[in-house]
Amino acid sequence: MNENPSANDRSVNAHGAVDLSALAESSGQDGGAAHQAKGAQDSWVIAVAPQQLQQIVQLSAQVPALVLIHGADATSQQFVSTLERAVDSHQGRIVMATINAASAPEVAEQAGKLPVVTAFLSGQPIGEFDSSAPVEQLPQVVTQILQLATQNGVTGTVPPQSQRGGEEPETEPELPPLHRKAQEALENGDYAGAAEAFSEALKEKPDDSEAKLGLAQVRLMRRTQDVDVAEVRQRAAENLDDVQAQTDVADVDVLGGHVEDAFLRLIRFIQTHPGEGRETARKHLVELFSIVGDTDPRVAAARKKLATALF
Numbered sequence: 001m002n003e004n005p006s007a008n009d010r011s012v013n014a015h016g017a018v019d020l021s022a023l024a025e026s027s028g029q030d031g032g033a034a035h036q037a038k039g040a041q042d043s044w045v046i047a048v049a050p051q052q053l054q055q056i057v058q059l060s061a062q063v064p065a066l067v068l069i070h071g072a073d074a075t076s077q078q079f080v081s082t083l084e085r086a087v088d089s090h091q092g093r094i095v096m097a098t099i100n101a102a103s104a105p106e107v108a109e110q111a112g113k114l115p116v117v118t119a120f121l122s123g124q125p126i127g128e129f130d131s132s133a134p135v136e137q138l139p140q141v142v143t144q145i146l147q148l149a150t151q152n153g154v155t156g157t158v159p160p161q162s163q164r165g166g167e168e169p170e171t172e173p174e175l176p177p178l179h180r181k182a183q184e185a186l187e188n189g190d191y192a193g194a195a196e197a198f199s200e201a202l203k204e205k206p207d208d209s210e211a212k213l214g215l216a217q218v219r220l221m222r223r224t225q226d227v228d229v230a231e232v233r234q235r236a237a238e239n240l241d242d243v244q245a246q247t248d249v250a251d252v253d254v255l256g257g258h259v260e261d262a263f264l265r266l267i268r269f270i271q272t273h274p275g276e277g278r279e280t281a282r283k284h285l286v287e288l289f290s291i292v293g294d295t296d297p298r299v300a301a302a303r304k305k306l307a308t309a310l311f
Contacts, residue, residue, distance in 0.1 A: 042160035045084045045096045050107045056097045060120035062156050064149045066096040066142075069107060070115040078135045079115040086139040092157035094146055119145050121154060127257035134295050144217065147186050148255065151221050155187070176201065182214055191222045216290045224251050236265075243269065243277035247284045254288055262288060263302035271309040282310070 048056065056065050068083060070076035080098060087096045099107055101114055116130040126148065129141065149155065175183060178201040185193035195218045201211035229252055235242075236249035246269050253262035266285040270278050285306065289299045 041088070041163065043084070043088050043162045044090075044092055044094065044158070044160060045087055045098065046161045048097045048099060050099060050104045053097070053099075056095075057120050057123055059095060059158070060124075061122055061154075063092070063154065063158050064094045064145050065120045066094070066117055066145075067099065067120065068096060068115060068117045069099045069101055069104075071101045073114070075131045075135070076115040079117070079131070079138065082135050082138045083117070083142065086142040089139075090142070090146065092159065093155075094142060094149075095158060095161055121145075121149055121152065125257075132297055137293065137295065140213075143183075147217065147221060150186055150189055151225060155189075178204070179210065179214070182211075182218075186218070191218050191225065194218045195222070213290060213293075216287050219287070220251055220255065220291055223248075224255050227252060229256075241273065241277075243273070243280045247281060250284065250288060254291060259292055259296075259298050260302075263298065263305075267302065267305050267309050270306065282306070 053067060056067060059065050066083065066087065068079060070080055083096055087094050101107065113130045113132075116128065118125050119127045127145070133141065174180075178197045182194040182197035182201070185191070185197060195215060198211045198215040198218060201208050202215065205211070227248070232245075232248050232252050236245045239245040246265060250262040250266050253259070253265070263285065266281045266288075269281045270285070273281070285302075289303065292299050294300075
């Protein structure tokens, strides 16, 4: 898998974008009448059949695409509604396809634990998360995927793909001014400006957890902005005692969704390298923990391993 797709002149606009609205008519899911409701809202979420997934993957060359396989359970329904609102709030900069496991048992069997979401960018899967992800953090995950898309030059929009019922969509909480400034900078690929805005927010409010997370994410994006993934991996393989080489490849792994690989690499380095390099690796690992999120079970497991490695 290409973990860091090239950003070679891939700025995209709506011209020529793939309109998936016809898929809703042919999929037999969430069809017709509901989409004609008075006061219906434009949406970038569409229910599809498994055989239509390739079209979703193709669309990810223009905007990030999420594929959500869900059941009828409460958690699945929370995932659907929360992600729907988050995706639609970005007005065409990201799309989501949903597959009902009841109508596609073979897909559900392959997926395993439901609900499960796979994110695609430039035709490649870039990450996956399931019901272990806290529902309240899903909008933040969508934002992170958009930031990764921006980093890789995928900054276009597509037309609405469907309509959803006549209820007014829930309004997303308004971002504080400095957070909004950082978000706008990220959307323009200005990582230095985003870092400065988050830093200013932390000066005003040192316990601003969202600003801390945002700053850590921006630092990661800046570190990996122009890297050659193959070169980074080769350098790490040839320089097992070089802390910089190991932290560089850990960054690439986190960005590519190989979170556990990144954590284990640095923990092993800490176990086998006493001295200054060990502390550098520890600090870097703790920053990666903050990026992935303290509620992520992979972070909890890695923290235990880190404690063992240190003591």
